[in-house]
Amino acid sequence: MTELRKQGLDEGDLAGLDTAIAEDAPASAESPGIGPSVKGWIGKTLSKAGTAAWDVSVQAAVGVLGTAVSAFYGIGK
Structure with a gap:
């Protein structure tokens, strides 16, 4: 969650x-x-990426979310 928070996702x-x-x-x-x-x-x-709701590009969002969720579930280790 820390990485997602650093990337600008809000608490909600x-x-x-x-x-x-x-x-x-x-x-x-x-x-x-x-x-x-x-x-x-x-x-x-992902639908929030590139908007005022989440100021990060869609491409960056895919990478951030994919990495964070995969790490949580132990996928790709």
């Missing part, structure tokens, strides 16, 4: 990610990986 967006992770937790125990709530959060957050 970060709280939304926490909620999405919690919603997906039961499913992730059975099927590890990024669940539907987190995928939805990523899509919603």
